[in-house]
Amino acid sequence: MFRATNAKAQNWHTTMMVFIHACILTVALFPLSIDSSYAKSDKIKGYLDQKSDVSDIQFVSTITPTPKPELILLLGGNIVEMEGPLIRPSMEEVLPISSSTIGGLLSIEANLFIKREINLTLKKNETLADILKRAEFPSNVRYQIAKIVSQKINVRKLGIGMNFTIGFDDYNQPVAVKINQSEKLDYFIFKNTFGSWQGLQALRPIDSQFMHAAGVIDDTLYEAALSSNVPLSALDNFMRVMGFSVDFQRQLQQGDTFELVYKKTTDRITGETLSVGEVHYVGMVLSGKKIGYYRHQNNNGSIGWYDKDGTSAVRTLMRTPVNGARLSSSYGMRKHPISGYNKLHKGVDFAVPSGTPILAAGAGRIEMAGWNGNYGRYIRIRHNNTYQTAYAHLSAIAKGVYAGSQVDQGQVIGYVGSTGRSTGPHLHYEILVNRRQVNPMTINLPTGKNLSDVDKNSFENTVKNLNQYITNNDIKNYAGATL
Numbered sequence: 001m002f003r004a005t006n007a008k009a010q011n012w013h014t015t016m017m018v019f020i021h022a023c024i025l026t027v028a029l030f031p032l033s034i035d036s037s038y039a040k041s042d043k044i045k046g047y048l049d050q051k052s053d054v055s056d057i058q059f060v061s062t063i064t065p066t067p068k069p070e071l072i073l074l075l076g077g078n079i080v081e082m083e084g085p086l087i088r089p090s091m092e093e094v095l096p097i098s099s100s101t102i103g104g105l106l107s108i109e110a111n112l113f114i115k116r117e118i119n120l121t122l123k124k125n126e127t128l129a130d131i132l133k134r135a136e137f138p139s140n141v142r143y144q145i146a147k148i149v150s151q152k153i154n155v156r157k158l159g160i161g162m163n164f165t166i167g168f169d170d171y172n173q174p175v176a177v178k179i180n181q182s183e184k185l186d187y188f189i190f191k192n193t194f195g196s197w198q199g200l201q202a203l204r205p206i207d208s209q210f211m212h213a214a215g216v217i218d219d220t221l222y223e224a225a226l227s228s229n230v231p232l233s234a235l236d237n238f239m240r241v242m243g244f245s246v247d248f249q250r251q252l253q254q255g256d257t258f259e260l261v262y263k264k265t266t267d268r269i270t271g272e273t274l275s276v277g278e279v280h281y282v283g284m285v286l287s288g289k290k291i292g293y294y295r296h297q298n299n300n301g302s303i304g305w306y307d308k309d310g311t312s313a314v315r316t317l318m319r320t321p322v323n324g325a326r327l328s329s330s331y332g333m334r335k336h337p338i339s340g341y342n343k344l345h346k347g348v349d350f351a352v353p354s355g356t357p358i359l360a361a362g363a364g365r366i367e368m369a370g371w372n373g374n375y376g377r378y379i380r381i382r383h384n385n386t387y388q389t390a391y392a393h394l395s396a397i398a399k400g401v402y403a404g405s406q407v408d409q410g411q412v413i414g415y416v417g418s419t420g421r422s423t424g425p426h427l428h429y430e431i432l433v434n435r436r437q438v439n440p441m442t443i444n445l446p447t448g449k450n451l452s453d454v455d456k457n458s459f460e461n462t463v464k465n466l467n468q469y470i471t472n473n474d475i476k477n478y479a480g481a482t483l
């Protein structure tokens with residue numbers, strides 16, 4: 001067998017044509033027990049000979065070059081050309097799974113027997129050539145290995161502490177190197193049974209499981225989440241989804257609860273946790289009222305968050321367009337901190353450090369971006385015929401943001417400051433309905449795009465599968481199923 005690693009689409013296409021052709025011959029002429037390499041060996045060998053200088057095709061295991069006539073021609077049949085699939089297969093389909101030892105994978109994929117292996121760590125100021133020298137590879141081999149390594153890895157940017165596993169054969173000669181290329185990939189470079197050096201990428205085996213965390217909020221959500229061991233990246237994800245419906249500053253009451261289900265991925269070889277941030281369910285009970293959203297991948301590949309009825313978690317506008325904000329002054333009558341007069345405060349103030357990025361609360365067109373009297377540096381976005389949002393006292397306006405430019409929801413439009421009539425760094429934020437300021441914290445905002453009919457069925461499966469997982473794994477206290 002041969003394997004195309006990271007082949008260009010054209011190569012893959014040609015390869016598939018040869019392969020499918022060979023399969024047709026095999027299936028047509030022989031019962032399934034016959035080794036398919038027998039029938040296709042000629043054809044493939046010819047292909048490989050002609051392509052052997054192409055760097056991204058690598059041979060994985062021995063090809064027995066048994067000369068064989070084109071059987072179908074002997075039998076008077078016709079060769080049918082068939083188009084292979086045009087979509088390039090994913091890495092998961094093409095690459096073998098890596099092993100903890102260097103010999104494990106190579107014995108299966110390359111018929112190479114490793115008698116002994118050692119681990120070497122890249123030291124400060126050491127190059128790839130240095131470490132290969134340390135592994136006692138002869139100089140001409142070091143050159144060949146470096147050439148193969150550089151096809152997949154930037155050899156000038158190897159990190160100190162990078163691990164190299166070296167495999168030795170029966171004669172105590174170094175015959176293989178394994179490099180941990182990335183979180184997902186290992187790269188094996190070895191001497192094949194033809195005596196030449198080649199590279200092979202393999203996927204590091206990854207386990208993934210759902211984790212459930214829940215807790216009661218006594219003080220802040222942040223503290224409750226930490227004491228329930230919620231990873232910070234998952235909490236961030238949770239707040240971004242929930243932030244559309246919940247005002248974390250003012251709406252939370254003692255005794256409210258939260259829960260989330262997130263995915264944890266682990267490297268099976270090292271046991272190391274790779275990621276914990278991908279959240280699949282978020283739920284809260286606020287003064288007895290339940291809210292819950294599921295992550296769902298739509299038909300077009302986009303990720304959406306929906307409640308069990310398929311209503312989107314996303315609102316057309318965000319109530320809090322800065323991360324990590326503390327509400328310092330709310331909407332309504334107040335004594336103005338500078339003038340001292342009682343005045344209607346027509347927006348909300350968020351106390352955040354100067355320089356904190358400000359996000360567009362919704363998609364729209366910039367109406368104004370520049371100095372605006374007491375407002376200082378100021379941006380106003382028109383979202384549609386009804387809604388506008390405004391941001392004041394900015395220290396700077398982001399690049400590409402000017403009157404007439406288009407922005408996406410969540411895009412950074414500027415940075416918090418204290419320009420204009422302001423007592424200290426904060427963001428003054430306004431939502432306008434039909435050109436009049438309203439209270440951003442209490443206004444009922446319309447939701448984002450709901451599920452299409454096409455996506456409704458698959459969404460039901462998403463919910464069912466997650467609930468099933470929770471039940472099968474005997475995860476307690478999960479309220480999601482009942483929300």
Ligand SMILES: [Zn+2]
Nearest residue numbers: 347348349428
């Ligand atoms: Zn204000």
